[in-house]
Amino acid sequence: KILILDFGSQFTQLIARRVRELNIYCEIHPFNKVPEVDASVKGIILSGSPYSVRQDDAPHFEFAKHHKTLPILGVCYGAQYVAHFHGGEVLASSTREYGRANLDFIKPDTILFKDVPLGSQVWMSHGDTIARIADDFEVIASTDSVKVAAYHITGTETYGIQFHPEVTHSIDGKQLLQNFLVDICGCSQDWTPDSFIETTIAELKAKLGDDKVVLGLSGGVDSSVAAVLLHQAIGKNLHCIFVDNGLLRKDEYQSVLDSYQHMGLNIKGIDAKQRFYDALSGLTDPEKKRKAIGRVFIEVFDDAAHEVQGVSWLGQGTIYPDVIESVSVKGPSATIKSHHNVGGLPDFMKLKVVEPLNTLFKDEVRRVGTALGIDPNILGRHPFPGPGLAIRILGDITPEKVDILQQADAIYINNLRSAGVYDKVWQAGAIYLPVQSVGVMGDERTYENVICLRAVESLDGMTADWCHLPYDLLAKISNEIINNVKGINRVVYDISSKPPATIEWE
Ligand code: XMP
Numbered sequence: 442k443i444l445i446l447d448f449g450s451q452f453t454q455l456i457a458r459r460v461r462e463l464n465i466y467c468e469i470h471p472f473n474k475v476p477e478v479d480a481s482v483k484g485i486i487l488s489g490s491p492y493s494v495r496q497d498d499a500p501h502f503e504f505a506k507h508h509k510t511l512p513i514l515g516v517c518y519g520a521q522y523v524a525h526f527h528g529g530e531v532l533a534s535s536t537r538e539y540g541r542a543n544l545d546f547i548k549p550d551t552i553l554f555k556d557v558p559l560g561s562q563v564w565m566s567h568g569d570t571i572a573r574i575a576d577d578f579e580v581i582a583s584t585d586s587v588k589v590a591a592y593h594i595t596g597t598e599t600y601g602i603q604f605h606p607e608v609t610h611s612i613d614g615k616q617l618l619q620n621f622l623v624d625i626c627g628c629s630q631d632w633t634p635d636s637f638i639e640t641t642i643a644e645l646k647a648k649l650g651d652d653k654v655v656l657g658l659s660g661g662v663d664s665s666v667a668a669v670l671l672h673q674a675i676g677k678n679l680h681c682i683f684v685d686n687g688l689l690r691k692d693e694y695q696s697v698l699d700s701y702q703h704m705g706l707n708i709k710g711i712d713a714k715q716r717f718y719d720a721l722s723g724l725t726d727p728e729k730k731r732k733a734i735g736r737v738f739i740e741v742f743d744d745a746a747h748e749v750q751g752v753s754w755l756g757q758g759t760i761y762p763d764v765i766e767s768v769s770v771k772g773p774s775a776t777i778k779s780h781h782n783v784g785g786l787p788d789f790m791k792l793k794v795v796e797p798l799n800t801l802f803k804d805e806v807r808r809v810g811t812a813l814g815i816d817p818n819i820l821g822r823h824p825f826p827g828p829g830l831a832i833r834i835l836g837d838i839t840p841e842k843v844d845i846l847q848q849a850d851a852i853y854i855n856n857l858r859s860a861g862v863y864d865k866v867w868q869a870g871a872i873y874l875p876v877q878s879v880g881v882m883g884d885e886r887t888y889e890n891v892i893c894l895r896a897v898e899s900l901d902g903m904t905a906d907w908c909h910l911p912y913d914l915l916a917k918i919s920n921e922i923i924n925n926v927k928g929i930n931r932v933v934y935d936i937s938s939k940p941p942a943t944i945e946w947e
Pocket residue numbers: 731781782824825826827828868902903939942943944945946947
């Protein structure tokens with residue numbers, strides 16, 4: 442495997458994704474918590490950082506300990522760090538170097554640049570520049586404004602590059618990473634969905650033996666893939682629970698339950714709609730609604746889990762981005778991550794936790810799901826928030842409002858599907874607004890509610906852009922909703938991006 446040491450760059454996860462796209466396993470660790478390096482570690486990549494090596498509080502790591510024993514690739518800050526603390530000098534660049542540049546010098550026969558053509562476009566993003574390098578460094582690539590765009594420490598397998606190979610604007614970035622990983626580190630590219638499935642099932646079998654596991658399914662990608670993996674490892678000892686909280690999409694409970702049963706999962710569906718509606722009654726504050734739903738879910742789930750005799754494990758669909766320990770940085774490009782799904786385990790459920798997907802990124806979960814033969818309809822589903830439609834009904838929740846929103850949402854989503862745009866949209870849903878407006882239907886004046894349609898493009902939900910859906914499609918959806926959903930006389934489309942808006946309205 443490869444270790445990626447994170448110095449707080451917004452691109453660190455992207456480096457990891459690129460390495461894994463090359464079918465090589467890697468892990469991200471904070472720069473100051475480097476795990477013991479054993480024979481399985483073939484090389485180290487040092488990430489970029491919002492810090493400058495010239496700052497007093499610049500992050501340090503034990504370079505000397507690994508230099509000469511393992512191949513090291515420093516990227517941006519990583520490259521500057523090695524250069525600066527190894528006899529060179531890093532200065533503030535006169536202009537901030539940001540954006541595209543071209544390599545106008547590449548040292549011939551340099552392994553790192555194998556198959557990278559002269560003139561190759563690279564992507565720069567840095568405020569510092571390597572002004573001087575020590576004698577044992579050689580420049581292996583330059584651009585017209587950055588002489589030390591890449592260097593090699595002679596007699597070692599330590600390299601530094603000033604640009605970002607992990608972003609797609611660096612056209613040959615992937616080739617460069619492959620050169621480092623395969624030719625320099627000697628990694629074999631055999632970490633594939635199939636090999637992941639094989640080793641994970643073997644590990645789960647060894648870890649769980651004849652123990653019983655209980656797992657809450659949500660209908661989403663992660664819990665479904667986790668369930669199928671566990672099912673293949675321990676069969677009927679996996680007890681799945683699927684709760685109808687009354688806040689799912691129209692007909693979703695039954696269709697999801699059916700497809701899970703079809704997959705052979707040992708699943709129990711629980712209709713707890715009324716318990717959720719009772720707990721939500723009169724609540725208008727979004728956070729109070731979320732807390733009430735979380736509390737009732739745990740109660741319902743706990744009751745169901747107690748019915749499984751002798752269960753000792755809780756299965757969860759936690760994925761890698763939820764467990765990567767983030768480096769806290771105060772620099773300007775520091776990303777502030779808050780995620781919603783890491784709730785932790787309530788005290789009274791004294792179960793051990795098994796998380797078969799906690800080393801995978803989302804796209805990898807999908808690929809594993811495909812290799813496991815899971816229904817593409819489940820794997821391709823848009824993300825859907827745990828509190829469901831409760832946070833898409835602004836204000837208090839009643840079963841009548843849920844019914845109206847379910848109808849409108851179903852018309853919306855079905856139209857996206859039949860127009861072939863569902864898979865191009867990252868997330869879509871209808872929102873019920875607590876606003877009434879005047880309309881006219883036939884000769885009647887109406888005074889009814891508004892449905893807002895939301896559709897966004899995003900990579901991970903942290904930032905998002907509204908989708909430019911075709912007008913004709915919006916017109917068709919609007920007509921269908923207003924003509925068919927009683928209580929709605931107006932449909933609007935949300936054209937806000939995140940930030941400053943959020944994807945959900947609550
Ligand atoms: P926002 O609204 O914060 O949403 O831009 C980002 C992503 O998170 C989802 N989301 C939630 N998911 N529980 C969840 O499980 C929640 O309380 C919650 N709130 C937002 C949202 O659907 C989007 O995918």
